[in-house]
Amino acid sequence: MQAAYEQYRDSGLMIIGLYTETNEYELPTSEDLQGWADTYGLTFAVTADDAAVWTRFEVDYGIPSLTLLGPGAVVVAADDMGAVSKIPEALPD
């Protein structure tokens, strides 16, 4: 995902990681998230999904799960592991 962020960031892409739990099955703290981001070199937003946002999109197969939004927060692809290939068509004009 970091590669996609670097490729499309300047063209109008934002990536938000929704992390549900740590290895201890607890909600990640900010320090947990920073450690995760540092370990994998992630510069996009890595968040603690305490609102179960990821379950909004009728997820069939659990996590990992990808959902792509276009400008205006319009859902372009929901729970779709092929969402990365659809990024170019979702970017703002």
Added chain:
Amino acid sequence: MGRLLLSTCALALAVGCAPSVVDMPFDSDGDGLMDLDEQEIGTDPFLDDSDGDGHLDGFEVDEGADPINAEDYPYAGGYGIDRSCRDTLTATGNAVGDVTDNFSLLDQHGDQVKLWDFCGRAVLLVAGAFW
């Protein structure tokens, strides 16, 4: 440009004291914005963080945030915010073609990331866990 009153007393003892007005750039609170610019924007030229959100007024302006709205601030992560349509959105659902609802979640920098702060951009949501 700000205006600064200068006393000429020290320089012109021989001709007497008289104040004069000199045009020069001036940033009284050191927030990166000139005083006259602050008057135009509506920020306080003597307060470096006019809305009290923890970010200098000049930094907020540079990053595209509103320096007189504490709910509107740059992210420590340096993400490319685009709030241009935020106030016009109405959530309609979560299926393809719907406008999904806003959310606010804690990120690795301790900021609350709000989805609709990026409403002018495409957003990829990546759900996962640490295991």
